[in-house]
Amino acid sequence: MRRRSCFVFLFCGIFLPGILGFPQTNTSIDCDSLLPNYEAEPQTSAPPYIIAVSFDNFEPGNEVQVTLEALGDAGFKGFNLQAREIDGDVPVGTFKITDPNTKGLECHNMTNSAVSHANSDVKQKITTTWVAPKDVTELQFIATVVQNLENFWVGIQSKTLTPTHSESVNVTGKSKRKV
Numbered sequence: 001m002r003r004r005s006c007f008v009f010l011f012c013g014i015f016l017p018g019i020l021g022f023p024q025t026n027t028s029i030d031c032d033s034l035l036p037n038y039e040a041e042p043q044t045s046a047p048p049y050i051i052a053v054s055f056d057n058f059e060p061g062n063e064v065q066v067t068l069e070a071l072g073d074a075g076f077k078g079f080n081l082q083a084r085e086i087d088g089d090v091p092v093g094t095f096k097i098t099d100p101n102t103k104g105l106e107c108h109n110m111t112n113s114a115v116s117h118a119n120s121d122v123k124q125k126i127t128t129t130w131v132a133p134k135d136v137t138e139l140q141f142i143a144t145v146v147q148n149l150e151n152f153w154v155g156i157q158s159k160t161l162t163p164t165h166s167e168s169v170n171v172t173g174k175s176k177r178k179v
Contacts, residue, residue, distance in 0.1 A: 029080035030108035034144040034154050042154040048074035051147045051158035060134040069125040078146035082114040086138045096129040138162050
């Protein structure tokens, strides 16, 4: 009897999480295409998510707070968030990982060039900090957001951020005019 109980417990622990919801492991979103690694088609409807940023302009070294948020009670289990130059297909800059629901990803041999989910818990909002690199033109944050295995949206975009060279940056990362 104990042997059967142990087997049932082991079976449930291994297979049930993947059957009931977003898998705990082996679920990733491709750095280039931003498509999840399972066979389903992205939604074509307007996404119930937004990407908000703390600044419209940036300089190298600026820290920009980026928030991915569900509208209403949509929630999400997985995501991949990157900064890309307009019409670019490679992530730029790096993320500081501060939210326990997030983890940094290495895309194109650049550590923390993207940020993703660290678990399959339902999230309403995640916040992260992006550090601007040198020599970048206008950019947007772009994301894939996975609500569940059947519903995900690819290519959600923030507003456009523009580099500025007529301003200097103080210690807090806020811009001020040069004298």
